Amino acid sequence: MASVTSAESGRLGTLPLGYYSCSEPGDAGGQAWIDLPDKHFTIGNGSTYHTDAGSGTYLLTGKRVIFTRGPMKGVRFERSGKVTLRWIDEDGKPGRVRCVRQASSV
Template sequence: MAAPGGKLDTLPQGQYRCALPGDAAGAAWIPLEDRNFTIGNGSTYRTHQGSGTYLLTGTRVTFTRGPLKGLKFERTGSDSLRWIDDKGEPGRVRCVRSGFAR
């Protein structure tokens, strides 16, 4: 029997870099250093502010503890996430796995 919201899973381990899309007149992406995180073993992550846990159900990622607690993302590919705002709408922030965890 599947969990409500979809199958439980974990994200690929590695460093996730988050950014806003830029525009044609400037940079392609605007980095958001305060949103970057590294996925570790199991459902754990860490940032420069500390560590925490997340839950991946179907394609929805919810940070449940730690510095990113309350942030939600939609998994849009094997290595990419799109921020979901407080109203449940897709936001402009994207996070992409850019390297392996150290």
């Protein structure tokens, strides 16, 4: 049986409700952040999320978020602050993409 690391074994919770806009860093010669509309999502009640492709569920434990069902199944984030999520890449390391809550109503 695999052991659970301290980063994965936090208190269960939910994300703040609202629309999350995702982007990645630009460069000094252009935009500071490049919008990634195909990665945007909305967090709803009861650990649910919605995208243009459909709906699903997520699990928040400590600072780790994993989308468990739906079109984003398997996508992982690390929470940094109350409204910012950092995409975790396939190697388990923070990636370049960040998603920030833009609106509190759904």
